[in-house]
Amino acid sequence: MSTDIHSTAVIDQTAEIGENVHIGPYVVIGAEAKVGDGTFLESHTVIQANTELGKNNHVHPHAVIGGEPQHSAYKGEKTYTRIGDNNIIRECVTIHRGTVQGSEETKIGSNCMFMAYSHIAHDCSVGDNAILANAVQLAGHVEVGRNVIISGLSAVQQFIRIGEYAFLGGASGYKLDVPPFMLAHGVRGMLFGPNLIGLRRNGFDSDACKGLKRAYKTIFRSGLKRDDGLALVEEEITGIAEVDRLVSFIRESKNGVTPDHKQRSGNAN
Structure with a gap:
């Protein structure tokens, strides 16, 4: 199958579009963005400037990927959003690019699922196979390890690290690092031992x-x-x-x- 671009899509002339890409109605793709082979951008998705999407990603309607960081010191510097392969990005997800005060990039691995209304702020790093359920909120500079699951309506404070294979319960807040392999939940998230079922x-x-x-x-x-x-x-x-x-x-x-x-x-x- 060849690349299919709807007539209403707006694509910057400097953007790079791979093979077998499907771009739906009213999609917007910004300057120097890259969309990898086999990716499906559903209607009304926005891929902002300097955003790189790998292969076979599926972005659902009204998601905004690579938006300007919500950082008072951001002055329009050229920073990046880099996303791996085979990710599912659901409705109204927002992922912001990095800042020069941080790593200059927001980095997402492969095989992740970000459910509706989840937010990944500037300079975050999310490992492979992570799942962020509905309305999970990651503040700036958060590091999420591979195979982490964060349940719905949870929030993670800036600069916090979530270790690999951790499971974080829903409607919880996290202001301290969560070690790898652990189970955490509660309004003020606390540990309840190893994530034995997940392991x-x-x-x-x-x-x-x-x-x-x-x-x-x-x-x-x-x-x-x-x-x-x-x-x-x-x-x-x-x-x-x-x-x-x-x-x-x-x-x-x-x-x-x-x-x-x-x-x-x-x-x-």
Whole structure:
């Protein structure tokens, strides 16, 4: 099938359109945008300047991709939005390009689904296979790891990191880093242990799941200070890559780590 462009579409002459692309009615594609092979842009979608879409993406009506960042210091500098392959971007999703104050780009991986009205702000990075449910809001500079699921109506504060394979419950707010492989939810999001169901569905073996469960209890529920708990995990739970990753993520956190739901006073030290 050849590229099909509706007569009402408005495409900047500097834009690059791949093969087998379908562009519906009233689509707008801005300057120096790139649309990869096999992509389907439904009616009334807007692809702003300096936005790159990979192959086989499906963008639904009224989504705006690559819009100017909602940042008071933005003065029209040339920044970018880069999106991988095979993503589903549903109705009224907004994804903003980067800023020179940040990484100069907003980066989306492949095989993601962004449900209706979700928002990805400037300078965010979202890994492969992520799912943002309806009306999830990511503030600027947020990092979302691969295979993360964020349930509907949740919000993530700027500069926060969400580790890979985490599951975040709906109608929740997150102002501290969420470690990889964890389950978090609540109005003020807190941890409830490893995301065991999600891990098993993604092929993690029993050793990894048991190791993460044991490490979680040591770090978050033993009563030890954070550094002491991490040191004990490193000493007692060896040879499990997922546990090593959990420990390194927590050690690298600059924002502080989301506490266990039983820690009423907030982030433990």
